[in-house]
């Protein structure tokens with residue numbers, strides 16, 4: 001009876017009822033988890049739609065910087081979300097064993113396979129799963145493994161030099177440099193992962209639409225990640241998941257198809273549909289007939305020679321070592337993550353180094369002087385193509401300053417890296433924050449901390465990284481400790497060393513070989529912040545340089 005009366009009253013007065021419910025929801029949001037004490041835009045305290053539209057506008061890093069300038073070190077970006085600009089917060093939020101987990105922002109980045117979201121090393125929100133996964137693959141990314149990957153980078157770099165000359169010097173014309181560097185980064189990752197390039201540089205085109213696919217994906221992920229529930233209504237809606245489960249929908253990332261083909265070449269049973277790890281000991285061969293992986297059986301054939309220790313062979317070795325955990329699916333996920341997490345980010349960082357050097361002729365001249373002096377002193381082994389080795393690049397201190405300064409001014413990740421405060425709550429940079437609150441730091445905000453980096457934070461000044469006099473060491477150490485371009489803590493970038501290998505080799509190599517200039521020196525690039533902050537309209541021209549030779553009588557370094 002009473003319920004009938006209530007239903008009747010609601011149907012009679014539905015508008016005021018709806019308004020009352022919405023008002024109650026907004027008030028609850030405003031005071032949620034005690035976050036009303038933190039400053040920020042009023043609308044952001046009421047609804048996540050504020051940050052959705054902020055990110056949808058493609059330049060959220062600008063509003064984050066402005067908000068922290070206005071409100072101080074903690075800003076409320078949503079009913080349950082805080083952004084921290086205090087370097088002290090880094091150790092707590094990203095520190096090892098602090099119990100923070102990645103927020104649902106990352107779940108939106110999970111792809112759907114057979115009706116299920118597939119967590120990757122990057123996107124998983126489960127710390128235990130992450131710890132096991134990372135342990136399985138960590139050694140493939142160690143600094144010591146770099147030596148093995150350098151020949152892969154060299155292969156692609158030689159082709160890149162040849163094609164740059166053929167396409168942009170022999171027929172002088174403008175080059176969309178960010179896109180060209182993206183092709184480079186994709187092909188390097190392809191080569192390091194599978195010993196096989198996708199073919200971007202050869203063809204000078206977006207092979208299989210991979211770049212376009214990734215661009216669209218990030219444009220979706222960034223705003224939708226602000227209200228992850230939307231993902232379950234859009235790309236991960238129940239109907240879509242069902243259709244995918246029944247095999248009626250295939251939204252496989254083109255790189256995943258490439259990865260699967262490369263895996264199938266090495267594990268023929270995948271082609272037969274036999275994915276059972278335990279059955280593959282005898283079938284574990286390369287296409288040339290030589291086994292790829294060592295086996296653990298005592299009676300197994302003599303130790304297997306891994307012909308090309310690329311990443312895929314290492315992931316497959318991890319599958320052998322931990323068959324209980326490392327499934328074929330995880331091997332493939334890992335291989336795909338390399339392209340997903342390692343191409344755009346590296347291309348963005350390479351573009352930033354070149355862009356800021358071209359915009360700062362004084363710095364470019366100094367860097368070229370450093371390279372020419374090293375060449376005259378015979379410190380570069382390759383005097384023909386201009387290729388610089390990793391080892392040689394590590395003897396160029398000004399190059400190091402130029403790269404770090406580009407990382408500082410233009411970090412690839414453009415949103416706060418969100419984490420959920422563990423149950424029970426914690427103190428973050430002197431402030432009590434309740435469990436369940438989403439917190440994060442943005443590299444764009446932290447890298448412009450005047451207390452750490454100096455007053456001229458908006459200026460590209462590589463010299464700030466130099467250690468010259470007393471006190472510089474501590475200052476530079478504090479700067480290094482605040483750099484967030486690769487993230488921090490247990491979820492820090494696993495591919496950092498690989499990307500550094502690419503950047504520290506390609507920048508000096510290109511500058512030894514080419515004179516690079518803006519097509520229009522007065523033009524600025526356009527920036528699109530879709531989680532990773534991509535640049536457009538960075539158009540350059542190339543002229544061949546005479547490679548500087550060692551002075552007479554100077555002994556040339558050996559390769």
Ligand code: HEM
Pocket residue numbers: 121122123134337338341342343345346349411412413417418484485486487488490491492493494495496498499
């Ligand atoms: C300059 C280039 C790169 C930048 C700026 C970069 C940036 C990042 C950042 C910021 C994170 C942490 C994200 C977070 O905490 O939310 C991350 C994680 C990751 N990156 Fe990179 N990355 C780069 C290159 C690479 C490369 C080359 C690879 C692969 C070869 C790679 C693979 C990964 C993976 C797998 C993770 C997840 C790690 C984990 O959660 O354990 N990245 N990267």
